[in-house]
Amino acid sequence: MTKTLRFAFIKTIPVLFGYLFLGIAFGLLLQRAGYNFIWAFFISTFVFAGSMQFVLISFLGSSMSFVSIILMTLSINSRHIFYGLSFIEKFKHMGKAYPYMIFSLTDETYSLLCGTQIPEDLQEDKVFFAIASLNQSYWVIGSVLGGLLGEMIFFNTTGIDFAMTALFVVIFIEQWLASKIHIPALIGVFCGVISLIVFGPNRFILPALISTIGLIILFRKNIQSREEAQI
Known part of the structure; x- marks a missing residue:
């Protein structure tokens, strides 16, 4: 398992830097909207929807109906339907991890699962689970850090969200070269x-x-x- 985690960590390093910065940006914006780091932790743990979490900030405390929020979320994250279809058979064979793999399939995780060559001495399902869980942990840690920093220091968050674009470029280049x-x-x-x-x-x-x-x-x-x- 240690070897699997080491391999997954190396593969997720680009996501680590992207998610930490984006998570911090989310935590800062959430704290500025009046919700502390505890909210950031639970939202990033149980929602974990990337760009949708930034949109969610504007929904909190608004008069927008629950149905409208559901439809908006479905519209923003509809691309994940296509992601899931290409991995559904592999996820089904992962047993108890199956629901979590569906939940955790973000853009970056999907890209890594598609482009990562699994060594023969490692089990694919364990590597997949390690990549997905590590990626979410980066996002959660970044969100909590942002919430904590926002309570202590004022930050100008302009341009921080560009980290997501940079992350996509890095992953695209790696897959192109491979x-x-x-x-x-x-x-x-x-x-x-x-x-x-x-x-x-x-x-x-x-x-x-x-x-x-x-x-x-x-x-x-x-x-x-x-x-x-x-x-």
Whole structure:
């Protein structure tokens, strides 16, 4: 288990720095809204929804209905449906960890699970669980730190959320360098840019995911043949 945790920790180092800074930003903003580090701990432990947690700050204490909050959450995190579909069979074989793996499947965790090559002497399910739990622990620790720091020192949080963008760039570069076939990545970039232009920055993620998956399915045989030729 120690070897599994060491391997998972090394793989999650980029997420560690991204989540710590973003978690601190969330904790600071939550504290500024009047909710201390205890709220930050429980929200990051039981909600753990990344960008949705920042949106949640504006919901707390508002007159927004519970149904509206549910619909907003579903809209913002709808991309996770596609993430889960590609891992559902693997998660089913993880026993008691199955519900947690579904709960913990963030953008960054999904990217790591897709791109990590598991050594032969380690069990895949244990590595997956270690990566997911470590990533959440980084977010929780960052949130609590932000809440505590916000009570002691005033922080200007402008620009802190850029850490998420930087984190995505690092993970994308690592996967690009590790893969010999770049067609799926190029399709994703193309669909993302076109969707951003057509739908705008607030609505492009879901159309980009749908079009990316559609094109990858369409060119699946070509991609597979190229992968086999590289083996």
